[in-house]
Amino acid sequence: MNEMVVFVGNHCSINPDIYELWLKGFTVSEAARVEQNKVNLKTLGATYDDLMSDVVDNFRLFHGLEEMLKTPPRLSHQLVYQFSSDTINMLIQRYYSFDASVIREIFGRKLTSKNRKDLDDISEETGVSVKSCRRQFDNVKRVFKTVDELSGRLVDNIQSHYCLSQDLAKAYAAIVFITNNRFETGKKKLNYLTFDDFAICANHMISNWSYSSEDCQTHEDMDVDMDRDFLLDLRELKVLMEREYAEEHRGLMLRALQPVMREKVLSEMDSNFRAVSKTIISIANGLNHSKESRDIFIDIYEKLIEQWIQWQWSKNDAQSFLLAFKDTSLQLDLFRSSPKLVKVWERYMGTFCLCVLQMYPS
Structure with missing residues (x-):
């Protein structure tokens, strides 16, 4: 008596190349033509109809998976399709990839x-x-x-x-x-900035200005929003606009930058220090108001970067200025007597400097 062992399975095979074409919006015919150009069907003993049938099967599978891909954890628990964990991960990562x-x-x-x-x-x-x-x-x-x-x-x-x-x-x-x-990113002057520029700036803000920041006192809220207490504390920085502090700060800046900054750049910094300082503090204060905070990227460009480019400041010049502006201010009596204000200043300026330099044209 002959014995026969039969194994039945429903393991699904995914062609990653065809999946990519489906994600890109190709039709079945377009995808089949792309695949046809990649292989010699005769050497495989296949016909174009065989290839077309394979693409149709793959597309049908992808359409069946799409609802689950909208809630990815379902893919690991469903029993309709049998996939390896690596295949599930590939399906999800590619589905949520973007241009x-x-x-x-x-x-x-x-x-x-x-x-x-x-x-x-x-x-x-x-x-x-x-x-x-x-x-x-x-x-x-x-x-x-x-x-x-x-x-x-x-x-x-x-x-x-x-x-x-x-x-x-x-x-x-x-x-x-x-x-x-609702940050403004569509103004023509910002067209030179890429997605990565904005994403890097946004992630700095999330890490340091939102409710998930280590400096935040209450972590219960959502970090899609900026830390309200921090924004309110920023109002205290307005005191730096007062003539007494501005002049003292300017003197500290001159001493700090004289050894490292070109004479022309140092002269422009000296002549325009109060205006630049006022702009940086005004942007901080504006974060308190939703209408003004939306313009942070355009304000940084129009009120700082655009001016510095006109003065022929290099990115290194801008970096030297910003770091000195942040550090020398801490020598003012205002900060020496207020540890809380020091934290607010460093929390604001640390991220602000990173964003300005990310936006600064190389």
């Missing part, structure tokens, strides 16, 4: 159904298909709605609900933070 050029355009738009319908211009501007633009828009909107009302750290919340890598979660955290605070 920086597309997100750079989405930054300045409200996440509404109307704007979703108007993604054709972004598609034309970036060369990314409308279908892919919509996936990216929907992902941003979904992540935003999920974490907007959650307490705790943004990155942790995003990773918990969407199973994203640390780097991708930080990128989405920056998107959520900028969107929630």
